[in-house]
Amino acid sequence: DIVMTQSPDSLAVSLGERATINCKSSQSVLYSSDNKNYLAWYQQKPGQPPKLLIYWASTRESGVPDRFSGSGSGTDFTLTISSLQAEDVAVYYCQQYYSLPMYTFGQGTKLEIK
Amino acid sequence: QVQLQESGPGLVKPSETLSLTCAVSGYSISSGYYWGWVRQPPGKGLEWIGSIFHSGSTYYNPSLKSRVTISVDTSKNQFSLKLSSVTAADTAVYYCARPDSGSFLLWGPGTLVTVSS
Numbered sequence: 292d293i294v295m296t297q298s299p300d301s302l303a304v305s306l307g308e309r310a311t312i313n314c315k316s317s318q319s320v321l322y323s324s325d326n327k328n329y330l331a332w333y334q335q336k337p338g339q340p341p342k343l344l345i346y347w348a349s350t351r352e353s354g355v356p357d358r359f360s361g362s363g364s365g366t367d368f369t370l371t372i373s374s375l376q377a378e379d380v381a382v383y384y385c386q387q388y389y390s391l392p393m394y395t396f397g398q399g400t401k402l403e404i405k
Numbered sequence: 406q407v408q409l410q411e412s413g414p415g416l417v418k419p420s421e422t423l424s425l426t427c428a429v430s431g432y433s434i435s436s437g438y439y440w441g442w443v444r445q446p447p448g449k450g451l452e453w454i455g456s457i458f459h460s461g462s463t464y465y466n467p468s469l470k471s472r473v474t475i476s477v478d479t480s481k482n483q484f485s486l487k488l489s490s491v492t493a494a495d496t497a498v499y500y501c502a503r504p505d506s507g508s509f510l511l512w513g514p515g516t517l518v519t520v521s522s
Contacts, residue, residue, distance in 0.1 A: 292467065331508035333451075340500050340512035341451065352510070384451055388507025392439050392464045396451040 293317055293387050297397035303405040310372040312400045314385035319365045322389065329389035332361055332370045334381045335399075341384060345370065372402075380404060407431040409501050409513035417495075417520050423488040427501030427513060428481075434459050435479040439504050442475065442486045444497040445515075452497075456504065457484055491520045 294317040304310040320329045328348035333341035343352045345361035348368055358373045372379055385397040413425035427440070434440065441456035455465040457475045465473045469488070477484040488495060496519050503511040 329507055333509075335451075340502075340515055341509065343508055343510050346506070346508035386451075386508065388504065391504070391507045392441075392456045392458070393466070394441075394453040394456075394504070394507070396453065399450045 293320065293390055293395055295385055295387055295395050295397035297383075297385060297400050299400060300398070301401040301403065303403045304372075304375045305405045306377065307374050308405075310375050310379070310402055312370045312383050312385075312402070314363075314368040314370070314397050316366045316368075316387055316389075318389075320387045320389035321365050328364055328368070329387055329391070330361075330363075330368050331386045331388065332359075333384045333386065334379075335384065336381045344383075375402075375404070377404065407503070407511055409503065409511055411499060411501050411513045411516040413499075413516060413518070415517060415519060417491055417518060418522050419492055419520055420490055423486070423491050423495060423499075423518055423520070425486045425499055425501075425516065425518070426483050427485070428483045430482070433479075434477060434482050434484065440477065440484045441502050441504055441509070443500045443502055443509070443512075444495075445500070446494075446497045454486065454488075454499075493520050496520045 298313045330348040332345040335341040349361045382399045408430045410428045417423045439456045442454040472489045474487040498515040500515045501513045502509045
């Protein structure tokens with residue numbers, strides 16, 4: 292099984308500041324055949340299902356604000372919110388789909404306003 | 406647009422079988438895609454339970470494999486989850502979802518299932 296580990300578990304950032312969440316996979320999720328990283332990021336607010344933000348590690352889903360960006364390759368990935376807005380308070384999850392159709396999620400990172 | 410909706414009992418007794426159905430609208434399951442179940446215990450993270458291809462091929466989380474069955478009913482355009490021998494640890498919000506090339510774009514609203522006598 293591919294284990295996904297996020298850091299930190301929780302994070303408090305001031306409005307307008309940058310927020311950075313890390314995700315590490317226990318093995319590479321980069322497929323050499325297509326040079327794609329099989330890694331997605333989600334945002335979940337209370338009482339709602341997760342919302343897909345980023346796929347292929349760095350491709351923003353349609354409608355997602357451009358302050359959200361994903362980076363990294365292989366085993367180390369980062370979700371960055373360039374300028375935190377109040378509506379960004381949520382729990383964020385990474386997910387690997389390298390082993391699709393079997394998937395694993397990170398444990399989540401809770402993002403709050405400082 | 407494509408919509409998913411979970412349904413089933415909100416309360417299940419310990420040792421019994423949890424049964425949920427996901428009704429799909431706006432898309433014919435038989436046309437393709439994997440369809441899956443993800444759960445989230447209260448205050449905890451997301452756990453993938455399993456997936457089924459439109460043809461019926463299934464894939465399960467190894468940690469749950471011995472207790473899980475996912476099936477598809479193309480005539481009703483729905484797929485189902487059965488989890489046997491449940492305990493309090495199976496109390497969770499259960500989501501049905503559709504992975505598109507691996508990432509889960511489509512989700513149902515979720516349904517809370519409590520395991521309690």
